[in-house]
Amino acid sequence: MDDLLTPAQAATQWGVSYATAARWAREGTIPALHVGRRYYYRQGTVDHVRRARTTGVAPYPNHCANAGVAMTMTWGAARSGTLLDREEWALTNAARTFDYLDYGKDSWSQDHHTAVKMAEASPGLAGQMLVHRKAREGVVDAVCHSFSQVIDLGCGLPTMRRAPHERGRVLWGSRARTVYVDHDLAALAAARAWWEHPAQVRGYNVRVLDLDLRFPETLVNALGEHLDLSVPVGVLSTLTLDHLQDEELAGLVEALAARLAPGSGWGVTHLSGMVGAAGVYTDQAREQGADTRLVARDSDGLRKVFKAAGWGRWRGLSPRESGGGEPPIAALTTLGTSTHPDRTDRASWTAPPERHL
Missing domain, CATH: 1.10.1660 (Multidrug-efflux Transporter Regulator; Chain: A; Domain 2)
Structure with missing residues:
Protein backbone atom coordinates (compact mmCIF):
# COMPACT_ATOMS: atom_id res chain seq x y z
CA MET A 1 0.00 0.00 0.00
CA MET A 71 -13.25 -0.36 1.33
CA THR A 72 -14.58 1.94 4.03
CA MET A 73 -12.40 2.62 7.06
CA THR A 74 -11.99 5.28 9.68
CA TRP A 75 -9.39 7.96 9.11
CA GLY A 76 -7.90 7.44 12.56
CA ALA A 77 -7.32 3.73 12.02
CA ALA A 78 -5.73 4.25 8.61
CA ARG A 79 -3.57 7.08 9.91
CA SER A 80 -2.22 4.99 12.76
CA GLY A 81 -1.40 2.17 10.34
CA THR A 82 -3.42 -0.44 12.22
CA LEU A 83 -5.19 -1.43 9.00
CA LEU A 84 -2.80 -0.49 6.21
CA ASP A 85 0.14 -2.42 7.68
CA ARG A 86 -1.64 -5.69 8.37
CA GLU A 87 -1.29 -8.77 6.21
CA GLU A 88 -4.99 -9.59 6.69
CA TRP A 89 -5.73 -7.33 3.73
CA ALA A 90 -4.53 -10.10 1.42
CA LEU A 91 -6.66 -12.79 3.08
CA THR A 92 -10.20 -13.88 2.40
CA ASN A 93 -12.37 -11.95 4.82
CA ALA A 94 -15.65 -13.21 6.31
CA ALA A 95 -17.35 -9.80 6.39
CA ARG A 96 -16.37 -8.96 2.81
CA THR A 97 -17.20 -12.44 1.45
CA PHE A 98 -20.71 -12.40 2.90
CA ASP A 99 -21.13 -8.79 1.85
CA TYR A 100 -20.50 -9.96 -1.72
CA LEU A 101 -22.89 -12.91 -1.32
CA ASP A 102 -25.48 -10.50 0.09
CA TYR A 103 -25.18 -8.27 -3.00
CA GLY A 104 -23.09 -5.63 -1.23
CA LYS A 105 -20.27 -3.51 -2.62
CA ASP A 106 -17.38 -3.75 -0.13
CA SER A 107 -15.51 -6.84 -1.32
CA TRP A 108 -12.29 -7.66 -3.11
CA SER A 109 -11.25 -10.12 -5.78
CA GLN A 110 -10.09 -12.79 -3.32
CA ASP A 111 -13.48 -12.61 -1.61
CA HIS A 112 -15.25 -12.96 -4.98
CA HIS A 113 -13.13 -16.03 -5.73
CA THR A 114 -14.05 -17.68 -2.43
CA ALA A 115 -17.73 -16.83 -2.82
CA VAL A 116 -17.86 -18.32 -6.31
CA LYS A 117 -16.25 -21.55 -5.10
CA MET A 118 -18.75 -21.71 -2.24
CA ALA A 119 -21.66 -21.29 -4.67
CA GLU A 120 -20.26 -24.04 -6.89
CA ALA A 121 -20.02 -26.41 -3.92
CA SER A 122 -23.55 -25.55 -2.73
CA PRO A 123 -25.75 -24.55 -5.70
CA GLY A 124 -28.54 -23.43 -3.37
CA LEU A 125 -26.38 -20.81 -1.68
CA ALA A 126 -27.26 -17.97 -4.04
CA GLY A 127 -30.97 -18.61 -3.57
CA GLN A 128 -30.62 -18.72 0.21
CA MET A 129 -28.75 -15.42 0.29
CA LEU A 130 -31.42 -13.79 -1.85
CA VAL A 131 -34.16 -14.96 0.51
CA HIS A 132 -32.02 -14.10 3.53
CA ARG A 133 -32.20 -10.38 2.84
CA LYS A 134 -35.99 -10.41 3.38
CA ALA A 135 -35.70 -12.78 6.35
CA ARG A 136 -33.11 -10.55 8.02
CA GLU A 137 -35.34 -7.51 7.64
CA GLY A 138 -38.15 -9.35 9.41
CA VAL A 139 -35.91 -10.46 12.27
CA VAL A 140 -34.43 -6.99 12.80
CA ASP A 141 -37.88 -5.38 12.70
CA ALA A 142 -39.23 -7.81 15.31
CA VAL A 143 -36.33 -7.23 17.71
CA CYS A 144 -36.32 -3.43 17.34
CA HIS A 145 -40.10 -3.24 17.84
CA SER A 146 -39.94 -5.24 21.05
CA PHE A 147 -36.83 -3.86 22.77
CA SER A 148 -35.41 -0.39 23.27
CA GLN A 149 -31.95 -1.89 23.93
CA VAL A 150 -30.47 -3.93 21.09
CA ILE A 151 -27.19 -5.81 20.78
CA ASP A 152 -26.05 -6.64 17.24
CA LEU A 153 -23.53 -9.49 17.46
CA GLY A 154 -21.27 -9.64 14.44
CA CYS A 155 -22.68 -6.52 12.80
CA GLY A 156 -20.49 -6.89 9.70
CA LEU A 157 -20.26 -4.24 7.00
CA PRO A 158 -23.09 -1.65 6.85
CA THR A 159 -25.34 -2.84 4.02
CA MET A 160 -28.87 -2.69 5.45
CA ARG A 161 -31.23 -0.02 4.19
CA ARG A 162 -31.93 1.00 7.78
CA ALA A 163 -29.66 -0.01 10.64
CA PRO A 164 -31.08 -1.25 13.97
CA HIS A 165 -30.18 1.97 15.80
CA GLU A 166 -32.09 3.99 13.20
CA ARG A 167 -35.17 1.84 13.66
CA GLY A 168 -34.84 2.10 17.43
CA ARG A 169 -34.57 5.87 17.22
CA VAL A 170 -37.92 6.08 15.44
CA LEU A 171 -39.64 3.62 17.77
CA TRP A 172 -38.14 4.52 21.14
CA GLY A 173 -36.64 7.99 20.77
CA SER A 174 -33.97 8.86 23.35
CA ARG A 175 -34.61 5.59 25.20
CA ALA A 176 -33.07 3.59 22.35
CA ARG A 177 -29.64 2.11 22.95
CA THR A 178 -27.73 0.06 20.39
CA VAL A 179 -24.44 -1.79 20.76
CA TYR A 180 -22.71 -3.21 17.68
CA VAL A 181 -20.16 -5.97 18.28
CA ASP A 182 -17.54 -7.33 15.90
CA HIS A 183 -13.85 -8.18 15.89
CA ASP A 184 -13.22 -7.86 12.15
CA LEU A 185 -11.08 -4.82 11.38
CA ALA A 186 -12.97 -3.77 8.27
CA ALA A 187 -16.37 -4.19 9.91
CA LEU A 188 -15.32 -2.26 13.01
CA ALA A 189 -13.91 0.64 11.05
CA ALA A 190 -16.93 0.89 8.77
CA ALA A 191 -19.41 0.65 11.65
CA ARG A 192 -17.59 3.32 13.63
CA ALA A 193 -17.46 5.64 10.63
CA TRP A 194 -21.12 5.21 9.69
CA TRP A 195 -22.92 4.37 12.92
CA GLU A 196 -20.97 5.61 15.92
CA HIS A 197 -19.89 8.98 14.57
CA PRO A 198 -21.78 11.84 16.33
CA ALA A 199 -22.70 13.42 13.01
CA GLN A 200 -24.44 10.20 11.99
CA VAL A 201 -26.30 9.28 15.19
CA ARG A 202 -26.97 12.84 16.39
CA GLY A 203 -26.36 12.20 20.06
CA TYR A 204 -28.24 8.91 20.40
CA ASN A 205 -26.78 6.00 22.34
CA VAL A 206 -24.78 3.98 19.79
CA ARG A 207 -21.59 2.08 20.61
CA VAL A 208 -19.33 -0.14 18.49
CA LEU A 209 -17.29 -2.65 20.49
CA ASP A 210 -14.24 -4.63 19.40
CA LEU A 211 -15.06 -8.00 20.97
CA ASP A 212 -14.71 -11.64 19.96
CA LEU A 213 -17.81 -13.79 20.43
CA ARG A 214 -15.58 -16.75 21.26
CA PHE A 215 -14.89 -15.10 24.63
CA PRO A 216 -18.42 -14.63 25.98
CA GLU A 217 -17.44 -13.64 29.53
CA THR A 218 -15.54 -10.63 28.23
CA LEU A 219 -18.49 -9.84 25.99
CA VAL A 220 -21.15 -9.81 28.71
CA ASN A 221 -18.96 -7.74 31.04
CA ALA A 222 -18.48 -5.11 28.33
CA LEU A 223 -22.20 -5.07 27.50
CA GLY A 224 -22.99 -4.34 31.13
CA GLU A 225 -21.03 -1.10 30.87
CA HIS A 226 -23.24 0.25 28.07
CA LEU A 227 -26.66 -1.33 28.64
CA ASP A 228 -29.02 -1.90 31.54
CA LEU A 229 -29.02 -5.68 31.69
CA SER A 230 -31.50 -5.76 34.56
CA VAL A 231 -34.32 -5.29 32.04
CA PRO A 232 -34.93 -7.34 28.88
CA VAL A 233 -32.81 -6.53 25.85
CA GLY A 234 -32.91 -7.67 22.24
CA VAL A 235 -30.05 -9.61 20.65
CA LEU A 236 -29.39 -9.86 16.92
CA SER A 237 -27.08 -12.30 15.15
CA THR A 238 -27.56 -12.30 11.39
CA LEU A 239 -25.23 -14.74 9.62
CA THR A 240 -22.96 -14.59 12.67
CA LEU A 241 -23.42 -17.87 14.51
CA ASP A 242 -22.38 -19.67 11.32
CA HIS A 243 -18.77 -18.78 12.19
CA LEU A 244 -18.77 -20.38 15.67
CA GLN A 245 -17.95 -23.97 16.46
CA ASP A 246 -20.59 -25.93 18.39
CA GLU A 247 -18.84 -25.51 21.75
CA GLU A 248 -18.25 -21.80 21.09
CA LEU A 249 -21.90 -21.30 20.18
CA ALA A 250 -23.08 -23.14 23.29
CA GLY A 251 -20.79 -21.04 25.47
CA LEU A 252 -22.06 -17.78 23.98
CA VAL A 253 -25.73 -18.74 24.31
CA GLU A 254 -25.29 -19.91 27.90
CA ALA A 255 -23.31 -16.81 28.94
CA LEU A 256 -25.96 -14.43 27.62
CA ALA A 257 -28.74 -16.50 29.18
CA ALA A 258 -27.03 -16.26 32.55
CA ARG A 259 -26.52 -12.50 32.36
CA LEU A 260 -29.56 -11.12 30.53
CA ALA A 261 -32.94 -10.54 32.16
CA PRO A 262 -35.80 -13.00 31.53
CA GLY A 263 -37.94 -11.88 28.62
CA SER A 264 -34.90 -10.87 26.57
CA GLY A 265 -35.20 -11.85 22.93
CA TRP A 266 -32.77 -13.16 20.34
CA GLY A 267 -33.29 -12.80 16.60
CA VAL A 268 -31.25 -15.28 14.56
CA THR A 269 -30.50 -15.82 10.89
CA HIS A 270 -28.27 -18.71 9.85
CA LEU A 271 -27.53 -20.56 6.63
CA SER A 272 -29.42 -23.84 6.44
CA GLY A 273 -27.21 -26.78 5.60
CA MET A 274 -24.76 -25.73 2.90
CA VAL A 275 -22.16 -28.32 3.95
CA GLY A 276 -20.25 -27.90 0.71
CA ALA A 277 -20.00 -24.11 1.00
CA ALA A 278 -18.96 -24.38 4.64
CA GLY A 279 -16.20 -26.82 3.75
CA VAL A 280 -14.89 -24.65 0.92
CA TYR A 281 -14.80 -21.53 3.05
CA THR A 282 -13.14 -23.27 6.01
CA ASP A 283 -10.52 -24.92 3.80
CA GLN A 284 -9.74 -21.63 2.09
CA ALA A 285 -9.31 -19.89 5.43
CA ARG A 286 -7.12 -22.70 6.75
CA GLU A 287 -4.85 -22.50 3.69
CA GLN A 288 -4.36 -18.79 4.24
CA GLY A 289 -3.90 -19.10 7.97
CA ALA A 290 -6.99 -16.97 8.68
CA ASP A 291 -8.69 -17.43 12.03
CA THR A 292 -12.19 -18.02 10.70
CA ARG A 293 -14.44 -20.87 9.66
CA LEU A 294 -17.99 -21.66 8.53
CA VAL A 295 -20.16 -24.29 10.24
CA ALA A 296 -23.15 -25.93 8.55
CA ARG A 297 -26.23 -26.43 10.75
CA ASP A 298 -29.91 -27.19 10.41
CA SER A 299 -32.80 -25.52 12.21
CA ASP A 300 -33.38 -28.37 14.68
CA GLY A 301 -29.75 -28.44 15.76
CA LEU A 302 -29.64 -24.69 16.29
CA ARG A 303 -32.88 -24.69 18.25
CA LYS A 304 -31.62 -27.41 20.61
CA VAL A 305 -28.58 -25.31 21.52
CA PHE A 306 -30.78 -22.37 22.51
CA LYS A 307 -33.32 -24.55 24.32
CA ALA A 308 -30.62 -26.21 26.42
CA ALA A 309 -29.51 -22.77 27.68
CA GLY A 310 -33.00 -21.63 28.66
CA TRP A 311 -34.08 -19.87 25.47
CA GLY A 312 -37.58 -21.03 24.53
CA ARG A 313 -40.62 -20.19 22.41
CA TRP A 314 -38.70 -20.68 19.15
CA ARG A 315 -40.61 -18.92 16.39
CA GLY A 316 -39.47 -19.52 12.82
CA LEU A 317 -39.70 -16.70 10.30
CA SER A 318 -38.05 -18.23 7.25
CA PRO A 319 -39.79 -17.13 4.03
CA ARG A 320 -39.80 -19.58 1.18
CA GLU A 321 -38.79 -18.70 -2.32
CA SER A 322 -41.41 -19.32 -4.98
CA GLY A 323 -39.00 -21.53 -6.89
CA GLY A 324 -38.57 -23.89 -3.96
CA GLY A 325 -35.32 -24.78 -2.27
CA GLU A 326 -34.24 -24.73 1.35
CA PRO A 327 -34.67 -21.27 2.92
CA PRO A 328 -32.19 -19.86 5.45
CA ILE A 329 -32.87 -20.25 9.14
CA ALA A 330 -34.59 -17.16 10.57
CA ALA A 331 -36.12 -17.31 14.02
CA LEU A 332 -36.97 -15.45 17.21
CA THR A 333 -36.50 -16.92 20.66
CA THR A 334 -37.14 -15.57 24.16
CA LEU A 335 -35.24 -16.15 27.38
CA GLY A 336 -37.44 -17.93 29.91
CA THR A 337 -37.58 -17.47 33.67
CA SER A 338 -35.93 -20.76 34.55
CA THR A 339 -32.45 -19.25 34.63
CA HIS A 340 -33.64 -16.41 36.93
CA PRO A 341 -36.43 -17.74 39.16
CA ASP A 342 -36.64 -14.48 41.12
CA ARG A 343 -37.54 -12.41 38.06
CA THR A 344 -40.62 -12.17 35.92
CA ASP A 345 -41.01 -12.11 32.17
CA ARG A 346 -41.35 -8.47 31.17
CA ALA A 347 -41.23 -8.53 27.39
CA SER A 348 -43.12 -10.14 24.55
CA TRP A 349 -42.59 -10.29 20.82
CA THR A 350 -46.18 -9.28 20.25
CA ALA A 351 -46.26 -6.30 22.61
CA PRO A 352 -45.85 -3.06 20.61
CA PRO A 353 -43.58 -0.42 22.16
CA GLU A 354 -44.60 2.99 23.32
CA ARG A 355 -43.63 5.27 20.49
CA HIS A 356 -41.54 8.39 21.04
CA LEU A 357 -41.21 10.26 17.78
Whole structure:
Protein backbone atom coordinates (compact mmCIF):
# COMPACT_ATOMS: atom_id res chain seq x y z
CA MET A 1 0.00 0.00 0.00
CA ASP A 2 3.06 2.27 -0.18
CA ASP A 3 1.96 3.76 -3.51
CA LEU A 4 -1.11 5.45 -2.01
CA LEU A 5 -1.18 9.23 -2.35
CA THR A 6 -3.14 11.65 -0.23
CA PRO A 7 -5.96 13.66 -1.82
CA ALA A 8 -3.88 16.83 -1.74
CA GLN A 9 -0.94 15.14 -3.47
CA ALA A 10 -3.16 13.62 -6.16
CA ALA A 11 -5.04 16.87 -6.78
CA THR A 12 -1.77 18.79 -7.12
CA GLN A 13 -0.38 16.35 -9.68
CA TRP A 14 -3.62 16.48 -11.65
CA GLY A 15 -3.88 20.24 -11.51
CA VAL A 16 -7.41 20.11 -10.10
CA SER A 17 -8.96 21.06 -6.79
CA TYR A 18 -9.29 18.72 -3.83
CA ALA A 19 -13.08 18.83 -4.25
CA THR A 20 -12.86 17.76 -7.90
CA ALA A 21 -10.59 14.82 -7.07
CA ALA A 22 -12.96 13.71 -4.30
CA ARG A 23 -15.98 14.06 -6.58
CA TRP A 24 -14.39 11.84 -9.24
CA ALA A 25 -13.79 9.16 -6.62
CA ARG A 26 -17.23 9.53 -5.02
CA GLU A 27 -19.00 9.19 -8.38
CA GLY A 28 -16.94 6.14 -9.30
CA THR A 29 -15.15 8.00 -12.07
CA ILE A 30 -11.76 6.78 -10.90
CA PRO A 31 -10.88 4.04 -8.40
CA ALA A 32 -9.83 5.19 -4.95
CA LEU A 33 -9.49 3.98 -1.40
CA HIS A 34 -12.27 5.42 0.76
CA VAL A 35 -11.03 6.20 4.28
CA GLY A 36 -13.72 7.83 6.40
CA ARG A 37 -14.52 11.00 4.47
CA ARG A 38 -11.28 11.08 2.49
CA TYR A 39 -10.15 9.31 -0.66
CA TYR A 40 -6.68 7.98 -1.37
CA TYR A 41 -5.35 7.19 -4.82
CA ARG A 42 -2.84 4.76 -6.25
CA GLN A 43 0.09 6.16 -8.14
CA GLY A 44 -1.09 4.23 -11.20
CA THR A 45 -4.44 6.03 -11.07
CA VAL A 46 -2.66 9.39 -10.81
CA ASP A 47 -0.48 8.55 -13.82
CA HIS A 48 -3.53 7.55 -15.83
CA VAL A 49 -5.33 10.79 -15.08
CA ARG A 50 -2.23 12.87 -15.85
CA ARG A 51 -1.86 11.17 -19.24
CA ALA A 52 -5.56 11.68 -19.93
CA ARG A 53 -5.35 15.38 -19.11
CA THR A 54 -2.23 15.78 -21.24
CA THR A 55 -3.90 14.20 -24.28
CA GLY A 56 -7.15 16.06 -23.70
CA VAL A 57 -9.14 12.86 -23.15
CA ALA A 58 -11.30 12.82 -20.04
CA PRO A 59 -10.20 10.18 -17.50
CA TYR A 60 -13.78 9.01 -17.17
CA PRO A 61 -16.15 7.24 -17.50
CA ASN A 62 -14.45 4.30 -19.23
CA HIS A 63 -12.02 3.38 -16.48
CA CYS A 64 -11.29 -0.04 -15.06
CA ALA A 65 -13.63 -0.28 -12.09
CA ASN A 66 -11.57 -3.03 -10.48
CA ALA A 67 -8.25 -1.20 -10.70
CA GLY A 68 -8.57 0.36 -7.26
CA VAL A 69 -9.51 -0.67 -3.78
CA ALA A 70 -13.02 -0.14 -2.43
CA MET A 71 -13.25 -0.36 1.33
CA THR A 72 -14.58 1.94 4.03
CA MET A 73 -12.40 2.62 7.06
CA THR A 74 -11.99 5.28 9.68
CA TRP A 75 -9.39 7.96 9.11
CA GLY A 76 -7.90 7.44 12.56
CA ALA A 77 -7.32 3.73 12.02
CA ALA A 78 -5.73 4.25 8.61
CA ARG A 79 -3.57 7.08 9.91
CA SER A 80 -2.22 4.99 12.76
CA GLY A 81 -1.40 2.17 10.34
CA THR A 82 -3.42 -0.44 12.22
CA LEU A 83 -5.19 -1.43 9.00
CA LEU A 84 -2.80 -0.49 6.21
CA ASP A 85 0.14 -2.42 7.68
CA ARG A 86 -1.64 -5.69 8.37
CA GLU A 87 -1.29 -8.77 6.21
CA GLU A 88 -4.99 -9.59 6.69
CA TRP A 89 -5.73 -7.33 3.73
CA ALA A 90 -4.53 -10.10 1.42
CA LEU A 91 -6.66 -12.79 3.08
CA THR A 92 -10.20 -13.88 2.40
CA ASN A 93 -12.37 -11.95 4.82
CA ALA A 94 -15.65 -13.21 6.31
CA ALA A 95 -17.35 -9.80 6.39
CA ARG A 96 -16.37 -8.96 2.81
CA THR A 97 -17.20 -12.44 1.45
CA PHE A 98 -20.71 -12.40 2.90
CA ASP A 99 -21.13 -8.79 1.85
CA TYR A 100 -20.50 -9.96 -1.72
CA LEU A 101 -22.89 -12.91 -1.32
CA ASP A 102 -25.48 -10.50 0.09
CA TYR A 103 -25.18 -8.27 -3.00
CA GLY A 104 -23.09 -5.63 -1.23
CA LYS A 105 -20.27 -3.51 -2.62
CA ASP A 106 -17.38 -3.75 -0.13
CA SER A 107 -15.51 -6.84 -1.32
CA TRP A 108 -12.29 -7.66 -3.11
CA SER A 109 -11.25 -10.12 -5.78
CA GLN A 110 -10.09 -12.79 -3.32
CA ASP A 111 -13.48 -12.61 -1.61
CA HIS A 112 -15.25 -12.96 -4.98
CA HIS A 113 -13.13 -16.03 -5.73
CA THR A 114 -14.05 -17.68 -2.43
CA ALA A 115 -17.73 -16.83 -2.82
CA VAL A 116 -17.86 -18.32 -6.31
CA LYS A 117 -16.25 -21.55 -5.10
CA MET A 118 -18.75 -21.71 -2.24
CA ALA A 119 -21.66 -21.29 -4.67
CA GLU A 120 -20.26 -24.04 -6.89
CA ALA A 121 -20.02 -26.41 -3.92
CA SER A 122 -23.55 -25.55 -2.73
CA PRO A 123 -25.75 -24.55 -5.70
CA GLY A 124 -28.54 -23.43 -3.37
CA LEU A 125 -26.38 -20.81 -1.68
CA ALA A 126 -27.26 -17.97 -4.04
CA GLY A 127 -30.97 -18.61 -3.57
CA GLN A 128 -30.62 -18.72 0.21
CA MET A 129 -28.75 -15.42 0.29
CA LEU A 130 -31.42 -13.79 -1.85
CA VAL A 131 -34.16 -14.96 0.51
CA HIS A 132 -32.02 -14.10 3.53
CA ARG A 133 -32.20 -10.38 2.84
CA LYS A 134 -35.99 -10.41 3.38
CA ALA A 135 -35.70 -12.78 6.35
CA ARG A 136 -33.11 -10.55 8.02
CA GLU A 137 -35.34 -7.51 7.64
CA GLY A 138 -38.15 -9.35 9.41
CA VAL A 139 -35.91 -10.46 12.27
CA VAL A 140 -34.43 -6.99 12.80
CA ASP A 141 -37.88 -5.38 12.70
CA ALA A 142 -39.23 -7.81 15.31
CA VAL A 143 -36.33 -7.23 17.71
CA CYS A 144 -36.32 -3.43 17.34
CA HIS A 145 -40.10 -3.24 17.84
CA SER A 146 -39.94 -5.24 21.05
CA PHE A 147 -36.83 -3.86 22.77
CA SER A 148 -35.41 -0.39 23.27
CA GLN A 149 -31.95 -1.89 23.93
CA VAL A 150 -30.47 -3.93 21.09
CA ILE A 151 -27.19 -5.81 20.78
CA ASP A 152 -26.05 -6.64 17.24
CA LEU A 153 -23.53 -9.49 17.46
CA GLY A 154 -21.27 -9.64 14.44
CA CYS A 155 -22.68 -6.52 12.80
CA GLY A 156 -20.49 -6.89 9.70
CA LEU A 157 -20.26 -4.24 7.00
CA PRO A 158 -23.09 -1.65 6.85
CA THR A 159 -25.34 -2.84 4.02
CA MET A 160 -28.87 -2.69 5.45
CA ARG A 161 -31.23 -0.02 4.19
CA ARG A 162 -31.93 1.00 7.78
CA ALA A 163 -29.66 -0.01 10.64
CA PRO A 164 -31.08 -1.25 13.97
CA HIS A 165 -30.18 1.97 15.80
CA GLU A 166 -32.09 3.99 13.20
CA ARG A 167 -35.17 1.84 13.66
CA GLY A 168 -34.84 2.10 17.43
CA ARG A 169 -34.57 5.87 17.22
CA VAL A 170 -37.92 6.08 15.44
CA LEU A 171 -39.64 3.62 17.77
CA TRP A 172 -38.14 4.52 21.14
CA GLY A 173 -36.64 7.99 20.77
CA SER A 174 -33.97 8.86 23.35
CA ARG A 175 -34.61 5.59 25.20
CA ALA A 176 -33.07 3.59 22.35
CA ARG A 177 -29.64 2.11 22.95
CA THR A 178 -27.73 0.06 20.39
CA VAL A 179 -24.44 -1.79 20.76
CA TYR A 180 -22.71 -3.21 17.68
CA VAL A 181 -20.16 -5.97 18.28
CA ASP A 182 -17.54 -7.33 15.90
CA HIS A 183 -13.85 -8.18 15.89
CA ASP A 184 -13.22 -7.86 12.15
CA LEU A 185 -11.08 -4.82 11.38
CA ALA A 186 -12.97 -3.77 8.27
CA ALA A 187 -16.37 -4.19 9.91
CA LEU A 188 -15.32 -2.26 13.01
CA ALA A 189 -13.91 0.64 11.05
CA ALA A 190 -16.93 0.89 8.77
CA ALA A 191 -19.41 0.65 11.65
CA ARG A 192 -17.59 3.32 13.63
CA ALA A 193 -17.46 5.64 10.63
CA TRP A 194 -21.12 5.21 9.69
CA TRP A 195 -22.92 4.37 12.92
CA GLU A 196 -20.97 5.61 15.92
CA HIS A 197 -19.89 8.98 14.57
CA PRO A 198 -21.78 11.84 16.33
CA ALA A 199 -22.70 13.42 13.01
CA GLN A 200 -24.44 10.20 11.99
CA VAL A 201 -26.30 9.28 15.19
CA ARG A 202 -26.97 12.84 16.39
CA GLY A 203 -26.36 12.20 20.06
CA TYR A 204 -28.24 8.91 20.40
CA ASN A 205 -26.78 6.00 22.34
CA VAL A 206 -24.78 3.98 19.79
CA ARG A 207 -21.59 2.08 20.61
CA VAL A 208 -19.33 -0.14 18.49
CA LEU A 209 -17.29 -2.65 20.49
CA ASP A 210 -14.24 -4.63 19.40
CA LEU A 211 -15.06 -8.00 20.97
CA ASP A 212 -14.71 -11.64 19.96
CA LEU A 213 -17.81 -13.79 20.43
CA ARG A 214 -15.58 -16.75 21.26
CA PHE A 215 -14.89 -15.10 24.63
CA PRO A 216 -18.42 -14.63 25.98
CA GLU A 217 -17.44 -13.64 29.53
CA THR A 218 -15.54 -10.63 28.23
CA LEU A 219 -18.49 -9.84 25.99
CA VAL A 220 -21.15 -9.81 28.71
CA ASN A 221 -18.96 -7.74 31.04
CA ALA A 222 -18.48 -5.11 28.33
CA LEU A 223 -22.20 -5.07 27.50
CA GLY A 224 -22.99 -4.34 31.13
CA GLU A 225 -21.03 -1.10 30.87
CA HIS A 226 -23.24 0.25 28.07
CA LEU A 227 -26.66 -1.33 28.64
CA ASP A 228 -29.02 -1.90 31.54
CA LEU A 229 -29.02 -5.68 31.69
CA SER A 230 -31.50 -5.76 34.56
CA VAL A 231 -34.32 -5.29 32.04
CA PRO A 232 -34.93 -7.34 28.88
CA VAL A 233 -32.81 -6.53 25.85
CA GLY A 234 -32.91 -7.67 22.24
CA VAL A 235 -30.05 -9.61 20.65
CA LEU A 236 -29.39 -9.86 16.92
CA SER A 237 -27.08 -12.30 15.15
CA THR A 238 -27.56 -12.30 11.39
CA LEU A 239 -25.23 -14.74 9.62
CA THR A 240 -22.96 -14.59 12.67
CA LEU A 241 -23.42 -17.87 14.51
CA ASP A 242 -22.38 -19.67 11.32
CA HIS A 243 -18.77 -18.78 12.19
CA LEU A 244 -18.77 -20.38 15.67
CA GLN A 245 -17.95 -23.97 16.46
CA ASP A 246 -20.59 -25.93 18.39
CA GLU A 247 -18.84 -25.51 21.75
CA GLU A 248 -18.25 -21.80 21.09
CA LEU A 249 -21.90 -21.30 20.18
CA ALA A 250 -23.08 -23.14 23.29
CA GLY A 251 -20.79 -21.04 25.47
CA LEU A 252 -22.06 -17.78 23.98
CA VAL A 253 -25.73 -18.74 24.31
CA GLU A 254 -25.29 -19.91 27.90
CA ALA A 255 -23.31 -16.81 28.94
CA LEU A 256 -25.96 -14.43 27.62
CA ALA A 257 -28.74 -16.50 29.18
CA ALA A 258 -27.03 -16.26 32.55
CA ARG A 259 -26.52 -12.50 32.36
CA LEU A 260 -29.56 -11.12 30.53
CA ALA A 261 -32.94 -10.54 32.16
CA PRO A 262 -35.80 -13.00 31.53
CA GLY A 263 -37.94 -11.88 28.62
CA SER A 264 -34.90 -10.87 26.57
CA GLY A 265 -35.20 -11.85 22.93
CA TRP A 266 -32.77 -13.16 20.34
CA GLY A 267 -33.29 -12.80 16.60
CA VAL A 268 -31.25 -15.28 14.56
CA THR A 269 -30.50 -15.82 10.89
CA HIS A 270 -28.27 -18.71 9.85
CA LEU A 271 -27.53 -20.56 6.63
CA SER A 272 -29.42 -23.84 6.44
CA GLY A 273 -27.21 -26.78 5.60
CA MET A 274 -24.76 -25.73 2.90
CA VAL A 275 -22.16 -28.32 3.95
CA GLY A 276 -20.25 -27.90 0.71
CA ALA A 277 -20.00 -24.11 1.00
CA ALA A 278 -18.96 -24.38 4.64
CA GLY A 279 -16.20 -26.82 3.75
CA VAL A 280 -14.89 -24.65 0.92
CA TYR A 281 -14.80 -21.53 3.05
CA THR A 282 -13.14 -23.27 6.01
CA ASP A 283 -10.52 -24.92 3.80
CA GLN A 284 -9.74 -21.63 2.09
CA ALA A 285 -9.31 -19.89 5.43
CA ARG A 286 -7.12 -22.70 6.75
CA GLU A 287 -4.85 -22.50 3.69
CA GLN A 288 -4.36 -18.79 4.24
CA GLY A 289 -3.90 -19.10 7.97
CA ALA A 290 -6.99 -16.97 8.68
CA ASP A 291 -8.69 -17.43 12.03
CA THR A 292 -12.19 -18.02 10.70
CA ARG A 293 -14.44 -20.87 9.66
CA LEU A 294 -17.99 -21.66 8.53
CA VAL A 295 -20.16 -24.29 10.24
CA ALA A 296 -23.15 -25.93 8.55
CA ARG A 297 -26.23 -26.43 10.75
CA ASP A 298 -29.91 -27.19 10.41
CA SER A 299 -32.80 -25.52 12.21
CA ASP A 300 -33.38 -28.37 14.68
CA GLY A 301 -29.75 -28.44 15.76
CA LEU A 302 -29.64 -24.69 16.29
CA ARG A 303 -32.88 -24.69 18.25
CA LYS A 304 -31.62 -27.41 20.61
CA VAL A 305 -28.58 -25.31 21.52
CA PHE A 306 -30.78 -22.37 22.51
CA LYS A 307 -33.32 -24.55 24.32
CA ALA A 308 -30.62 -26.21 26.42
CA ALA A 309 -29.51 -22.77 27.68
CA GLY A 310 -33.00 -21.63 28.66
CA TRP A 311 -34.08 -19.87 25.47
CA GLY A 312 -37.58 -21.03 24.53
CA ARG A 313 -40.62 -20.19 22.41
CA TRP A 314 -38.70 -20.68 19.15
CA ARG A 315 -40.61 -18.92 16.39
CA GLY A 316 -39.47 -19.52 12.82
CA LEU A 317 -39.70 -16.70 10.30
CA SER A 318 -38.05 -18.23 7.25
CA PRO A 319 -39.79 -17.13 4.03
CA ARG A 320 -39.80 -19.58 1.18
CA GLU A 321 -38.79 -18.70 -2.32
CA SER A 322 -41.41 -19.32 -4.98
CA GLY A 323 -39.00 -21.53 -6.89
CA GLY A 324 -38.57 -23.89 -3.96
CA GLY A 325 -35.32 -24.78 -2.27
CA GLU A 326 -34.24 -24.73 1.35
CA PRO A 327 -34.67 -21.27 2.92
CA PRO A 328 -32.19 -19.86 5.45
CA ILE A 329 -32.87 -20.25 9.14
CA ALA A 330 -34.59 -17.16 10.57
CA ALA A 331 -36.12 -17.31 14.02
CA LEU A 332 -36.97 -15.45 17.21
CA THR A 333 -36.50 -16.92 20.66
CA THR A 334 -37.14 -15.57 24.16
CA LEU A 335 -35.24 -16.15 27.38
CA GLY A 336 -37.44 -17.93 29.91
CA THR A 337 -37.58 -17.47 33.67
CA SER A 338 -35.93 -20.76 34.55
CA THR A 339 -32.45 -19.25 34.63
CA HIS A 340 -33.64 -16.41 36.93
CA PRO A 341 -36.43 -17.74 39.16
CA ASP A 342 -36.64 -14.48 41.12
CA ARG A 343 -37.54 -12.41 38.06
CA THR A 344 -40.62 -12.17 35.92
CA ASP A 345 -41.01 -12.11 32.17
CA ARG A 346 -41.35 -8.47 31.17
CA ALA A 347 -41.23 -8.53 27.39
CA SER A 348 -43.12 -10.14 24.55
CA TRP A 349 -42.59 -10.29 20.82
CA THR A 350 -46.18 -9.28 20.25
CA ALA A 351 -46.26 -6.30 22.61
CA PRO A 352 -45.85 -3.06 20.61
CA PRO A 353 -43.58 -0.42 22.16
CA GLU A 354 -44.60 2.99 23.32
CA ARG A 355 -43.63 5.27 20.49
CA HIS A 356 -41.54 8.39 21.04
CA LEU A 357 -41.21 10.26 17.78
